[in-house]
Amino acid sequence: MSVQQAYNQWASQYDTNLNKTRDLEAQVLRAVLSAISFDSCLEIGCGTGKNTAWLMQQAGRVTAVDFSEEMLSLARTKTDAGHVTFRQADIKQPWAFRNDRYDLVSFSLVLEHIENLDPVFAEAAAALHPGGHVYIGELHPFKQYTGSKARFDTEAGQQVVECFNHHVSDFIQAAKKHGLQPVGLTEHFDDGDRTTLPRILAILFQKPGGINPRL
Numbered sequence: 604m605s606v607q608q609a610y611n612q613w614a615s616q617y618d619t620n621l622n623k624t625r626d627l628e629a630q631v632l633r634a635v636l637s638a639i640s641f642d643s644c645l646e647i648g649c650g651t652g653k654n655t656a657w658l659m660q661q662a663g664r665v666t667a668v669d670f671s672e673e674m675l676s677l678a679r680t681k682t683d684a685g686h687v688t689f690r691q692a693d694i695k696q697p698w699a700f701r702n703d704r705y706d707l708v709s710f711s712l713v714l715e716h717i718e719n720l721d722p723v724f725a726e727a728a729a730a731l732h733p734g735g736h737v738y739i740g741e742l743h744p745f746k747q748y749t750g751s752k753a754r755f756d757t758e759a760g761q762q763v764v765e766c767f768n769h770h771v772s773d774f775i776q777a778a779k780k781h782g783l784q785p786v787g788l789t790e791h792f793d794d795g796d797r798t799t800l801p802r803i804l805a806i807l808f809q810k811p812g813g814i815n816p817r818l
Contacts, residue, residue: 606716607693609753609764610650610671617651617674623793624753624802628712628740629653631791631805636661636738638787639807641706645730647694648713652678658709659687668692668700695719698726705730710739715753715766720777728781733812737783743790743804744770774806783808 610617617625632654642663649655649667651674659665665687669675675689690700695717708727717723727737742751753764775785786809790801 606765607670610674624742627791627803631740631803633657635805639736643705644707645705646709648711649678650674652681654711659684701730704732706732706735708737714741718767724777724781728783731810733810735810737808740805743801745800778808
């Protein structure tokens with residue numbers, strides 16, 4: 604089953620499943636991005652709109668993108684705001700879905716499904732205004748090393764979505780190759796318990812031309 608097919612099938616239960624990774628990443632995105640200002644946002648991996656609702660309150664223009672038509676269908680039911688546009692697209696292909704630049708490009712639980720990070724970071728850098736930011740919130744590599752992957756249950760059994768392991772340095776080097784500088788990195792734990800493996804890795808990058816924030 605392809606990633607697109609998996610998320611199409613998962614969509615109907617995505618919002619109601621117990622999902623610690625989904626819920627913690629939503630908290631992390633809000634905490635990290637509250638430290639910066641942005642008037643335009645390109646949200647990659649909007650899913651059913653778990654973060655779109657918050658981003659649209661912060662920005663005057665949001666383009667929300669996902670690979671799954673079924674996920675997008677649910678996201679569209681949650682807002683009719685005129686400054687939010689939903690687009691279906693495969694981010695491994697050239698980003699024809701953007702025709703402008705943005706202050707922020709956000710990736711939420713997306714890059715684990717992308718084998719080659721290089722062209723994606725190239726597109727993200729090109730999509731930014733000078734001084735703009737890229738946020739990534741991903742399942743922590745330490746969790747991946749133990750075999751943790753995106754998965755959901757169906758009547759036919761458990762479905763595991765195709766994932767690729769990326770080390771922290773992979774994200775940093777791919778971003779730096781395209782002129783994006785890391786300005787913050789944080790790790791986030793279930794219930795704040797730092798004696799356990801971190802669940803979410805968050806990294807904030809900036810395109811030269813702005814003031815570096817501090818996380």
